[in-house]
Amino acid sequence: MSSTNNSSGEPPAAVRVLGGWASPFTNRVVVALKLKGVEHELLQETVGKKSELLLRSNPVHKKFPVLLHHGNPLPESLVIVEYVDEVWPASNGAAPAILPRDPHGRAVERFWARYVDDKILPGLRVLRGSVAGDKDQTAGEMSTALQRLEEAFVKCSQGKEYFGGDSIGYLDIALGSFLGWIKAVEKIASVELLNETKLPILAVWADRFCAHPAVVDVVPDADKLVEFTVQYGAVLNTVNVLPK
Numbered sequence: 001m002s003s004t005n006n007s008s009g010e011p012p013a014a015v016r017v018l019g020g021w022a023s024p025f026t027n028r029v030v031v032a033l034k035l036k037g038v039e040h041e042l043l044q045e046t047v048g049k050k051s052e053l054l055l056r057s058n059p060v061h062k063k064f065p066v067l068l069h070h071g072n073p074l075p076e077s078l079v080i081v082e083y084v085d086e087v088w089p090a091s092n093g094a095a096p097a098i099l100p101r102d103p104h105g106r107a108v109e110r111f112w113a114r115y116v117d118d119k120i121l122p123g124l125r126v127l128r129g130s131v132a133g134d135k136d137q138t139a140g141e142m143s144t145a146l147q148r149l150e151e152a153f154v155k156c157s158q159g160k161e162y163f164g165g166d167s168i169g170y171l172d173i174a175l176g177s178f179l180g181w182i183k184a185v186e187k188i189a190s191v192e193l194l195n196e197t198k199l200p201i202l203a204v205w206a207d208r209f210c211a212h213p214a215v216v217d218v219v220p221d222a223d224k225l226v227e228f229t230v231q232y233g234a235v236l237n238t239v240n241v242l243p244k
């Protein structure tokens with residue numbers, strides 16, 4: 001499975017992802033493709049400089065990730081994850097379904113995935129220092145949101161290992177892609193958000209998710225993201241590497 005830029009002069013891969021290694025949204029897409037065993041190529045965008053291909057492929061938002069499937073562009077990480085699940089459905093047990101089969105289960109996971117984007121992401125940006133805000137208050141609000149997500153985990157997992165049950169599902173991907181950044185902002189802002197003392201069940205899930213073969217080389221560790229923040233801090237304050 002390729003995950004680097006194509007500089008070989010060969011024809012483009014059938015599945016390409018425009019994105020960045022530090023982008024939690026890109027990581028959602030890459031984890032979904034890896035879970036399904038889909039060969040793909042990751043085209044890394046340069047921080048602070050959007051490629052022509054990105055601007056052409058996502059003219060509405062001009063953001064990554066964008067999936068290019070046989071050249072057809074599809075933006076928005078969670079939309080892409082659903083697309084990947086539909087295009088490469090479960091077969092012979094080799095590629096587990098990402099979304100639950102029953103409509104209610106699917107709706108519940110979509111509800112919580114939206115909650116992750118609404119409640120966790122704005123807090124990460126404040127704690128990273130990319131937008132102004134009261135850090136103690138933000139850390140408190142994020143802790144409350146993570147507490148709710150731990151409660152959701154208990155309900156969704158029904159005693160199994162993941163939000164998705166026996167295998168990684170939609171909500172695992174939606175929240176799990178932020179684990180590196182959650183750990184990074186704990187270091188950057190000297191706050192505690194997700195550990196065994198505060199959230200014992202979610203912390204065990206987080207370690208399990210990050211160690212999964214489809215995730216371990218995708219979701220970056222905290223120290224790499226802290227370095228990234230130091231290196232690109234000025235740019236991150238002006239472009240939206242984590243969402244607004």
Ligand SMILES: N[C@@H](CCC(=O)N[C@@H](CS)C(=O)NCC(=O)O)C(=O)O
Nearest residue numbers: 023025063064076077239240241243
């Ligand atoms: N809702 C979008 C968010 C995508 C997003 O914010 N991407 C960031 C990178 S992590 C980006 O492209 N930032 C550049 C910008 O906002 O100009 C998704 O889920 O894909």
